[in-house]
Amino acid sequence: MHIIPLSDSAGAAVFLGPNVGPLFTQMGIMDEYIAKSKACSTIRVFNEKRKLDFVLDFSLHHEMSGFEGRLIPRKVLYEIIMAQVPATRIHMGKRMLWTTQGGNGVLVEFSDGSVAEGDILVGADGTYSAVRQCLYNRLKKDNKLPLTDAKELPFSCVCIAGYTGPLDPEKFPFLNDEQSSITNMRSLDKPYSWNILAVKDNKMCWNSTLYLDEKTAKFHNNFRSTDWGEGGADSMCNDVRDFPIPGGDGTLTLGDLIDNTPKDQMVKILLEEKVFDTWYHCRTVLIGDVSDVEKAFKAYQDERHAVALQAAAHSKNMCKFYGKANDRSAALTRFVFKKMPFWLWTRMMVKMIVNRPQASFLPAVPNTGTVPPADPDSYRETLKIVRAREAERPAGTGTYAATV
Template sequence: MTEKNSGPTVLIVGAGTGGLMLALLCEKGNIPYQVFEKSRALRPLGSAIALNKISHVFEQVGIMDEVEAYSKSFGGLHLLDQDLHCQGTFYARYPGVPQRETYGYTSPVMARPDLIRILASRIPTEKLHFNKRVIATHQDDTQVTITCADNTTYSGTILVGTDGAYSSIRQNMFKELEAKGLMHTCDAEPMHSDYDCVVGVTGPMDTEKYPLLKEELCEFKIVMGKTLPMTWWFMPLMDPELGPRVGWMITKDNTAWNKMNKGNNSNNDDKSTQGSSSDWSANAAKEMCDLVKDMPCPLGGVVGDIFDKTPKEQITKVVLEDKFYQSWYHGRTVLLGDACHKMLPFGGMGASMAIMSAVALANILYEDLPTTQEEVTKAFKEYYNERSGWGQQSVDGSRKTGYFMHKQGFLGNMIRRIGLNWIPTWLIKMGTNAYNEYRPHIVFLPFTTFKGTYQSGRTNTPSERWLASQNHTAVAI
């Protein structure tokens, strides 16, 4: 079956945070679009995500109240040793740099499934297609067509690949680049992989047993293993219906693990000890959980108690990889989010970067949805120029943060001691000011007013097309 859209249409492949935000922006901007997701339904997987520098975007699209209801504001990060002795803290509140007072917003921390659900609830069901795994793409000077595993095809003006680290859209685009001799050598190299990870979100938790969950702010508790090259993370979350929950993550430094186990039984069948395992099974996740289940938990009890409170179908094992791709677009195809800049989760930037890239692309498409190949290429180049620098910076930053969190021995301890205890607040504020200096808005929706004491004065400007439409509406009234 072939479906052809009348007029210019944006085909969005992937219903993650980036794809759903782009769809919501297209909906708000009256940009024709369709979303295609390979899963049969939205999958409630993942752990907590910290949403940095984008609260004003949620306010613009009208979901801030719901985001706040399902989140806690980030208050700080506490790094503990295996015996739960605090090694240092980064504060996003007093005595550090108070985020809300300084920048007008705090960073919401919420369960990834909750954000996915909130975004998807704003997308008309007829525009969100499930069980559509893309197996092939074809593009020419006039249109781009996707072919799905169920033998359906869809055509549009441009194709946006927001389908994650193993993006089928990127793979098809790279095949075309390689056939034309246009492939960047570094893009053909595999993703950089050093860590295995298990994530989950608990069900409702008893605040009498876990009193730390009563705190208003989300204070990350990160335990660094001493006998194991691993970390285990705990992030208090809020659900207005279910009550307090906990997002958690276990990471294992495979390089250090393999060195530690060098010379051990080479026939060890424990897949969790074999470097960058690609085993996503429930057994593989359990094997990693078993390594730390008897460790003391900073929220109370032992770590295994947190696992027991987590629905088994929501515990997921993944391989943490990172890579910045040089090629973000070709022909009528463009990439967004993990498809073009996969980063480690340690810096908390993956979802925020995807959302801000969706804003940048939607702003460009709103002004004049490109139709000719020349217009499409110009639009994609503008998008790349705006977002690629941030993408490279975030990938590099997440890798450095992973090193900071996992490096063991004297050097690692000294780096953390200096980074978390000896850097003065004024220097930290310089860094956070620089990070918040430029906060772009959605150009076709009413702008927000930044309320904090820090006013950089740097944002983008409203769309002239949108301003004209508002003036016309005002005159008509």
């Protein structure tokens, strides 16, 4: 179920690390994914004078994992994934109002008067998840919601992002490069950073982030419901259009990209960082799958919560890395990255790619990298279930599971 009538196609590029390689291979979408994306193994950091400050190179990821990181427009990624699902199983324009759950299943009520029933309810609809809000409201009424989960979502950034139409490679010569790069720009006197990313078909994705202090955060919070999404981008576009970007004849700005970006391919959003402590209750879980409901949900949270906390910490560090140049914490983070010895950077890269999940019910993809993938309990446990079911099948009906 999705709340809007059409798939959300606005916004910039998604960088997917080697972590998704095995799963995309299992799903049979790897070839299309590669054809519609660009390899990316560097982050290039420029100052406002368009001078290169330093480069982070993670090209070793390919050797370590057997896969490489790639940049793909979010719209294109949606199209690839949604094409794998029968249209009859995707229902757009459905606004969830409330859920009722118990020992026999879950009932979901929608604003159009329709209802849906199922064994479990999985909420995968983002920070403002209607599933999460319904779950938390119920827990709050029952005095079972932790205080940390009851607090308002903290936010410190406003971001505008866009996906251009086709551009002239003569004006933007880096479009011809086989490999792309995450190009980050910073200012010494503005509370902004901005990024440009070359993608397929002579197009570019771009974004600019405004870093808020206590006063400006309060101001933007007042317009949280009225100045966001695809229609709320115009004013911020005017604020950032003169920001310089590297390449071409040395005079390019974000405005050159904004002017070539369709209105429905721009979006303005708040960026929040919070890892909730409550991931499930009864037959509702905020992301994941299930066999034995409560036991599986608990095992899922026990396994993934630590990973989520680690990812949130990494995200905060990267926000500091991309952050405004005159922020001390951001400056220190960039200094550490810039001066980091190669052996330490290598260890960090290993941590980035060790988690390369696979689906236990699909044929396994052998590891071809020098770094073995993590072996999570959930994969081994579900693999046992799959093999047990295969053993019960009549001979000649085929098997699916294999050892990685």
